[in-house]
Amino acid sequence: MALAVIGDAAAVTQLIGQATGLIAKIIRAVETARQNRVECDHLVCRVSSVHGVVYNLPPYQEMAPPLKVVNHTLEEAHRMVIACRNRGAASQFFGSRRIADCFSQINLRIAADVVILNLSLCSCMARRHSNQVLHPVPNDIGVPTSTIAMAPGFSSGSLQTQMVVSQSPSQVSSVSFDNPRALTGSEIAAATSFAVELGRGSSGRVYMGRLQFQHHGTVTVAEVAVKVLEKHGRHGVEDAFVAESNILSGLRHDHIVRLVGWCAEQEYRMLVYEHMGKGTLRDQLQQLGGCSSASPVTRSWDWETRVEMLLAVARAIHYMHRGADPVVIHRNVSSSNILLDANWTLRLSGFGSAVFQAAGEDEEHGAGGQLVEEVVGTRGYIDPEYNLTNRVNPASDVYSFGVVMLEALTGRPPDVYGVTLGLLVDSALPIIRMGNLREVLDGRPSPQPTRRQLDALDLVAHTASHCLWPGRQNRLPISHVVANLQTALQMIRSNEPVSWARID
Numbered sequence: 312m313a314l315a316v317i318g319d320a321a322a323v324t325q326l327i328g329q330a331t332g333l334i335a336k337i338i339r340a341v342e343t344a345r346q347n348r349v350e351c352d353h354l355v356c357r358v359s360s361v362h363g364v365v366y367n368l369p370p371y372q373e374m375a376p377p378l379k380v381v382n383h384t385l386e387e388a389h390r391m392v393i394a395c396r397n398r399g400a401a402s403q404f405f406g407s408r409r410i411a412d413c414f415s416q417i418n419l420r421i422a423a424d425v426v427i428l429n430l431s432l433c434s435c436m437a438r439r440h441s442n443q444v445l446h447p448v449p450n451d452i453g454v455p456t457s458t459i460a461m462a463p464g465f466s467s468g469s470l471q472t473q474m475v476v477s478q479s480p481s482q483v484s485s486v487s488f489d490n491p492r493a494l495t496g497s498e499i500a501a502a503t504s505f506a507v508e509l510g511r512g513s514s515g516r517v518y519m520g521r522l523q524f525q526h527h528g529t530v531t532v533a534e535v536a537v538k539v540l541e542k543h544g545r546h547g548v549e550d551a552f553v554a555e556s557n558i559l560s561g562l563r564h565d566h567i568v569r570l571v572g573w574c575a576e577q578e579y580r581m582l583v584y585e586h587m588g589k590g591t592l593r594d595q596l597q598q599l600g601g602c603s604s605a606s607p608v609t610r611s612w613d614w615e616t617r618v619e620m621l622l623a624v625a626r627a628i629h630y631m632h633r634g635a636d637p638v639v640i641h642r643n644v645s646s647s648n649i650l651l652d653a654n655w656t657l658r659l660s661g662f663g664s665a666v667f668q669a670a671g672e673d674e675e676h677g678a679g680g681q682l683v684e685e686v687v688g689t690r691g692y693i694d695p696e697y698n699l700t701n702r703v704n705p706a707s708d709v710y711s712f713g714v715v716m717l718e719a720l721t722g723r724p725p726d727v728y729g730v731t732l733g734l735l736v737d738s739a740l741p742i743i744r745m746g747n748l749r750e751v752l753d754g755r756p757s758p759q760p761t762r763r764q765l766d767a768l769d770l771v772a773h774t775a776s777h778c779l780w781p782g783r784q785n786r787l788p789i790s791h792v793v794a795n796l797q798t799a800l801q802m803i804r805s806n807e808p809v810s811w812a813r814i815d
């Protein structure tokens with residue numbers, strides 16, 4: 312009898328738990344549905360403001376590229392609104408979280424497009440008044456009187472700027488890699504028309520430009536990449552800007568991308584880097600982008616080249632962890648953040664999520680790590696321990712680099728493998744750990760690898776496997792990774808047998 316009463320009580324407690332869970336779910340869904348309406352209202356506001364800007368644009372040919380991007384985004388916004396209007400109330404309610412995300416994404420994209428439209432106009436005007444200097448300046452009421460008529464409802468906190476044309480001759484002083492410096496809006500406007508997009512990342516879009524460089528007294532004009540930071544999800548523009556300008560301007564290494572300067576005028580935050588003309592390591596491994604059949608890398612994209620490139624990245628990471636003061640943790644090492652310049656020199660980039668190691672956190676592979684507010688990084692590369700605990704340390708970069716090594720060995724992307732969707736680490740690593748490297752080895756560099764190549768690649772695979780332990784105290788220190796890759800390269804290059812010891 313007593314047992315039956317206890318049984319009934321447990322069942323009732325379970326039902327109460329279920330009911331409160333459901334109530335919480337419903338409240339959350341109603342809140343999201345309400346938020347959707349707010350996002351929808353924002354969309355209407357943004358779209359009408361874009362209308363105001365676009366309607367009054369001068370019909371300059373240079374404005375075509377940013378206008379095409381705006382039109383593309385507007386078409387998507389239109390499709391979304393139609394889809395949303397045609398969905399039944401019930402399906403809107405149940406899919407409300409997804410709808411909220413889509414609306415907020417499209418709002419951010421429209422905002423970013425308008426920034427680019429304004430910057431392009433600044434740049435275009437600067438070119439048309441080549442002996443005049445243009446400064447984007449804030450306007451009390453946000454209405455740019457001279458060039459762009461404002462849409463009703465735009466406030467001074469909006470993305471609009473006013474063009475002020477001063478009569479002094481345009482004087483863009485040179486830049487140098489040795490001394491990255493603050494650049495003015497007019498210098499950026501003279502450097503790029505924002506017409507050629509080089510790529511997009513989680514913190515912004517990157518455009519082609521040209522700047523005058525000074526090196527040992529010689530002045531040359533060279534291509535640069537201008538990144539316009541934009542608000543994206545929870546990542547603040549300011550955080551990415553401060554991280555990248557502060558951290559990158561202090562780093563000097565042959566295999567780390569070089570910052571030329573930065574611009575922080577009003578709401579604009581821009582970073583200027585040397586131009587890396589041959590795309591990303593990911594593109595190269597996938598034979599995309601700048602990887603034409605005529606490319607020397609494609610033709611000689613053999614095992615020696617791959618190991619050489621891995622060694623270059625490992626040296627860059629070693630410098631951040633052991634040579635830089637304070638130590639820098641990149642937090643987003645991936646093959647898309649490894650870029651190649653016109654001479655095929657490889658450099659690590661994407662420092663928007665990097666952090667300085669906090670004082671006292673000097674254990675490279677300790678169980679701890681510094682607590683960060685948000686886990687950032689790229690799917691497929693994130694250290695599982697950091698993902699679980701929000702604590703990051705240099706061993707998190709070692710893990711991500713382990714994934715890059717797997718990509719170089721298998722030629723596969725980090726998050727799709729074979730017929731099933733999944734992470735490369737989960738599918739390829741167990742095979743490698745069972746000693747069957749050849750089953751997953753990329754066949755493109757050499758269909759029949761030599762004995763010496765196989766031995767060297769075995770060492771690379773062994774090293775990758777020791778970077779990829781879930782527990783960070785078991786992972787190899789980056790100095791051991793560098794030593795093993797050096798040995799592997801020596802083995803591939805040498806005609807003589809190389810005596811070597813792998814370092815675990």
Ligand SMILES: Nc1ncnc2c1ncn2[C@@H]1O[C@H](COP(=O)(O)OP(=O)(O)OP(=O)(O)O)[C@@H](O)[C@H]1O
Nearest residue numbers: 509510511512513514515517536584586587661663
């Ligand atoms: N210096 C450069 N030269 C040429 N192209 C570049 C350069 N920097 C970035 N890009 C291109 O722009 C893309 C995005 O850049 P980047 O990775 O720096 O952006 P991000 O917002 O920091 O990205 P994430 O944080 O997602 O790594 C790159 O994948 C590359 O295609």
